[in-house]
Amino acid sequence: MADAANPAEPPRKRKRVTIADIAERAGVTSGAVSLAVNGKPGVSDTTRARILDVARELRWRPSHAAQTLMGKNSEAVGLVLARPAEVIGEEIFFSKFIAGVQSTLSGRGYSLLLQMAEDAAAEAAIHQAWILDGRVDGILVLDPRIDDPRIAALAGMDHPTIVVGGQVDRDSIRSVHVDNGGAMGLIMDHLHGLGHDRIAYVTGDQAFRHISERMDAFSQFCVDHGVWGQSLAGNFDPAQAREATARLAGAPRPPTAIVFDSEVMAIAGMSTLASLGLRVPADVSVLSWEDSTTCQVLHPTVTALSRDAVSLGRTAAAEILQLIAGQPVEQEPVVARVIHRESTAAPHPEPSSA
Amino acid sequence: MADAANPAEPPRKRKRVTIADIAERAGVTSGAVSLAVNGKPGVSDTTRARILDVARELRWRPSHAAQTLMGKNSEAVGLVLARPAEVIGEEIFFSKFIAGVQSTLSGRGYSLLLQMAEDAAAEAAIHQAWILDGRVDGILVLDPRIDDPRIAALAGMDHPTIVVGGQVDRDSIRSVHVDNGGAMGLIMDHLHGLGHDRIAYVTGDQAFRHISERMDAFSQFCVDHGVWGQSLAGNFDPAQAREATARLAGAPRPPTAIVFDSEVMAIAGMSTLASLGLRVPADVSVLSWEDSTTCQVLHPTVTALSRDAVSLGRTAAAEILQLIAGQPVEQEPVVARVIHRESTAAPHPEPSSA
């Protein structure tokens, strides 16, 4: 870089202010400074005040590296994303979730360490490295899958971990309690309450734990309430959602309501319905699992399950901080609710089968 | 993870493997190990091989803290977001940008250190702390404002910095070259080419550098091509975009095309137009500065400027890595293009003023 051999040597290298500098200035040893700045007993109040004054004056900041070398907390939480950049860029969920996590973390002076990985195995390797290095105090794991290698690896490490997006059956690992089944219940109550009894569900990737939880609840509701229900396996891809929607619409007795597992899928579905000449909600109601501004401004506006990814992130962050602090984790359940908008309404008596 | 070395002693506290452990096992000193693992001369090839074998066997990982304490690179890049969590969660740009940054960074083993801040001043303070601490090797600054305190602070620190979202006039700081003016030219060419000569521009927050660059180009084009152009100051808020749209639509001679500064604003505008009984593109064309899946699936689909935030992130990451490595930065310009979809078309001869 700009490494010109300097002749006069101006104060080039801004030397770091260390506790030794403070000690010298205050006429004590570095040990005393350490005690003073950390609020530990061992120095008199007057000396402490003097030391703190000097520290402030010198604009001293503790060296993060030295502190973590001593085994202190790193004041950072790690999150690895194991999905292609394109997907993360598309789904508003990540953006919201990260924003929520950040807003809580930053309030407490914590940072988020973020990395992307090829797959779950690579993600687990990064976790391992971070933990062994003391680079993060806690780890956030998103969207556990069935038989997730990350969970298995983390379970053995005895390190604060919060799983988001599905319950995990290890008791050494905590999960943010997201009641996927309950949320599906809300959705079905809403639709069933409007009079729908032919309901379809176009799902996201079923390898995800939270998706399978939702599907189970969907089936259960249908059985319990005598609703004709059909779920179509998807993978979050809008093209696939289009196809599934077209298939449903073309069926002999099409559903009167369709639930989509993401906002992107719901919008794709609605546009497909429109292009098939079907009106929402007159001919078919549509509900999106995930709210967004887009849902509010589309025409018609889209009824959505607001699980509020931002506050999900906040909750996850709050729980990991509690775990790190060694406090009991208060499992504050993430509230979800159905925001009723124009895209859902009572079904027509019978789509005039003539 | 087979850590069964000792029979009695339950492996309680998983002790960190240090170079001292390797040294002992390999019958050398820690100094030799350091030379060996860092590929420096000073050890024979056979000894080096033996040391590396032991290191691998013991699953040794260098201590990040110790290394940065020695002044080594931290292998992390910092990014502070100074906008409310809600905004970050709403705008797909952040998600895409971060995903893009990550995908490049991760490929080189770098992490992203992320924090949110209340305002630009707080952001600058975080930068300062990170840099002094050697916690990040480089800093990414998003959306410089006019007279940005972050830039001023960073300019004095002589630390790798890449600014994204507008040119900055300090020569000690590099910017990702995003040609906002050129992109606006593309947009205007598109609309003007279709025959529009009454064009409105609903802007984002004008305090941002990139927005003012766009506005300048807009005005310039209108002057140069005899287009009636009007820009309405906005702030990325959909409600505000609604209002601006209604105002434009209600004018005595409304524009035949409207450009919105973000996808969220464009969608809000379109829904407003629909509720006013105006058809897109028959009555008015709409163009969004920022593409997304939503633009592709809305009805009508939305013509958008695809500046591709993902690759913008990749470019920014690539440039900061070059800066860190001390290599000359190749300013690969970010390509933007207009994706022509249904929401823009030739204007009606004259909206039949009757």
Added chain:
DNA sequence: CGGCGTCACTGTAGCGCTTTAGCGATGCGC
């Protein structure tokens, strides 16, 4: 065969901080 240059490695001094043993000076009880 002494001098000298390599080579391969050792020993040790830090980096900035925390922690703990220790030490002189007070204060207190009996």
Added chain:
DNA sequence: GCGCATCGCTAAAGCGCTACAGTGACGCCG
């Protein structure tokens, strides 16, 4: 007045690693 705490501080070790001055062994030259 002596033992014994307590206080307020110092001195030094050590976290894991790197850097650098040595050190002994060897080979080579004149």
